[in-house]
Amino acid sequence: xxxxxxxxxxxxxxxxxxxxxxxxxxxxxxxxxxxxxxxxxxxxxxxxxxxxxxxxxxxxxxxxxxxxxxxxxxxxxxxxxxxxxxxxxxxxxxxxxxxxxxxxxxxxxxxxxxxxxxxx
Amino acid sequence: xxxxxxxxxxxxxxxxxxxxxxxxxxxxxxxxxxxxxxxxxxxxxxxxxxxxxxxxxxxxxxxxxxxxxxxxxxxxxxxxxxxxxxxxxxxxxxxxxxxxxxxxxxxxxxxxxxxxxxxxxxxxxxxxxxxxxxxxxxxxxxxxxxxxxxxxxxxxxxxxxxxxxxxxxxxxxxxxxxxxxxxxxxxxxxxxxxxxxxxxxxxxxxxxxxxxxxxxxxxxxxxxxxxxxxxxxxxxxxxxxxxxxxxxxxxxxxxxxxxxxxxxxxxxxxxxxxxxxxxxxxxxxxxxxxxxxxxxxxxxxxxxxxxxxxxxxxxxxxxxxxxxxxxxxxxxxxxxxxxxxxxxxxxxxxxxxxxxxxxxxxxxxxxxxxxxxxxx
Numbered sequence: 330x331x332x333x334x335x336x337x338x339x340x341x342x343x344x345x346x347x348x349x350x351x352x353x354x355x356x357x358x359x360x361x362x363x364x365x366x367x368x369x370x371x372x373x374x375x376x377x378x379x380x381x382x383x384x385x386x387x388x389x390x391x392x393x394x395x396x397x398x399x400x401x402x403x404x405x406x407x408x409x410x411x412x413x414x415x416x417x418x419x420x421x422x423x424x425x426x427x428x429x430x431x432x433x434x435x436x437x438x439x440x441x442x443x444x445x446x447x448x449x
Numbered sequence: 450x451x452x453x454x455x456x457x458x459x460x461x462x463x464x465x466x467x468x469x470x471x472x473x474x475x476x477x478x479x480x481x482x483x484x485x486x487x488x489x490x491x492x493x494x495x496x497x498x499x500x501x502x503x504x505x506x507x508x509x510x511x512x513x514x515x516x517x518x519x520x521x522x523x524x525x526x527x528x529x530x531x532x533x534x535x536x537x538x539x540x541x542x543x544x545x546x547x548x549x550x551x552x553x554x555x556x557x558x559x560x561x562x563x564x565x566x567x568x569x570x571x572x573x574x575x576x577x578x579x580x581x582x583x584x585x586x587x588x589x590x591x592x593x594x595x596x597x598x599x600x601x602x603x604x605x606x607x608x609x610x611x612x613x614x615x616x617x618x619x620x621x622x623x624x625x626x627x628x629x630x631x632x633x634x635x636x637x638x639x640x641x642x643x644x645x646x647x648x649x650x651x652x653x654x655x656x657x658x659x660x661x662x663x664x665x666x667x668x669x670x671x672x673x674x675x676x677x678x679x680x681x682x683x684x685x686x687x688x689x690x691x692x693x694x695x696x697x698x699x700x701x702x703x704x705x706x707x708x709x710x711x712x713x714x715x716x717x718x719x720x721x722x723x724x725x726x727x728x729x730x731x732x733x734x735x736x737x738x739x740x741x742x743x744x745x746x747x748x749x750x751x752x753x754x755x756x757x758x759x760x761x762x763x764x765x766x767x768x769x770x771x772x773x774x775x776x777x778x779x780x781x782x783x784x785x786x787x788x789x790x791x792x793x794x795x796x797x798x799x800x801x802x803x804x805x806x807x808x809x810x811x812x813x814x815x816x817x818x819x820x821x822x823x824x825x
Contacts, residue, residue: 342571357557
């Protein structure tokens with residue numbers, strides 16, 4: 330153990346309290362600095378955001394949907410509703426390649442029926 | 450005849466090797482102390498997780514002829530963990546993983562309350578030196594006022610290992626008595642109007658701030674005070690595990706399994722230092738008395754600085770949160786909440802008090818580092 334700097338208790342108290350305050354004040358400045366440079370700060374993100382939100386793509390008529398024909402059981406109204414729902418999630422008409430009903434397998438359906446009726 | 454002789458010699462050998470032959474009054478008293486501490490821990494629930502193993506270690510340490518610390522074995526390995534300061538930083542890893550620095554980041558000015566509450570440490574240091582302790586012993590005794598067990602053990606091992614048992618018991622006992630010690634001091638130093646001050650909602654803290662704070666602060670403090678780099682480093686590493694969001698398994702291990710395992714070893718090992726020769730000395734009573742002084746002045750320092758901040762901010766800071774600057778996370782913050790609610794039902798101070806509370810942990814570590822740099 331080396332010789333202590335001083336053995337006067339009051340001087341030790343004063344020096345130590347000064348250092349503790351100085352270090353914690355420095356830490357406070359660091360916290361403020363981090364807050365200042367924070368790129369994810371909510372107010373900064375608001376400033377960087379465009380003034381007006383981009384208009385949502387309008388629901389598109391099922392023009393490019395070649396398969397959407399009544400013979401598959403899809404009426405133009407059903408296609409319009411599906412297209413509008415997808416548009417509300419940000420998908421444009423180009424994202425829709427086909428709308429077709431899920432294939433129904435008669436054997437599967439006949440298997441499901443008894444199970445469903447048992448649970449009713 | 451030969452059989453009787455052999456029997457008698459064997460019996461004598463067994464007696465000489467037994468603990469009874471070397472059992473002293475001091476051992477008996479210390480085992481009684483251990484039993485009282487066990488009662489306080491398990492029946493009265495005074496910090497049972499820590500005081501329980503400490504008490505049991507105290508009982509084990511006072512069995513003569515066990516050779517615990519002479520031969521290599523579990524007890525000696527545990528003692529190495531304390532002697533070489535392995536356990537306190539590991540506990541800090543767990544504390545870091547459990548601690549939410551959000552309230553501190555939202556209101557950095559509460560760091561000042563954590564600093565002000567360290568006055569108790571240095572008043573106890575002055576008192577210890579006036580009572581005849583060496584400057585190193587006084588520093589180790591003073592840190593009881595920081596209400597931070599691992600830091601108290603860390604500093605004692607380096608500055609006054611002969612007082613480790615008494616300091617650890619005083620620190621943990623007073624930490625469990627925070628709800629009894631602090632409220633009278635808080636009531637005495639504040640007016641009803643001050644206790645009723647309602648504080649504004651804290652601002653939201655972003656993930657960027659939460660992740661950057663442990664990194665930047667450990668760089669700053671470790672460069673400034675290398676003696677506490679392991680303590681602060683592990684605290685901040687644990688906190689980074691928690692806040693990063695991608696190390697949930699590590700965070701979970703640090704705050705549960707690892708922390709619990711190390712707590713068992715640290716507390717049992719601390720109890721093992723409470724032998725009759727080192728504990729049954731007049732100094733122990735002085736240390737317990739000085740610990741109380743440290744806690745009272747620490748609380749008073751935080752509350753008085755809280756009053757200054759209250760005036761300086763135009764009555765926007767409730768001085769009661771200043772008492773939480775004496776670490777003891779989160780018990781001291783809960784005391785602020787309880788006293789505040791008693792003054793004005795519906796006045797929730799808990800989150801506001803967590804700022805000075807975690808600032809107190811850092812403040813105590815800084816005080817320990819400063820003393821190590823100056824006095825060791």
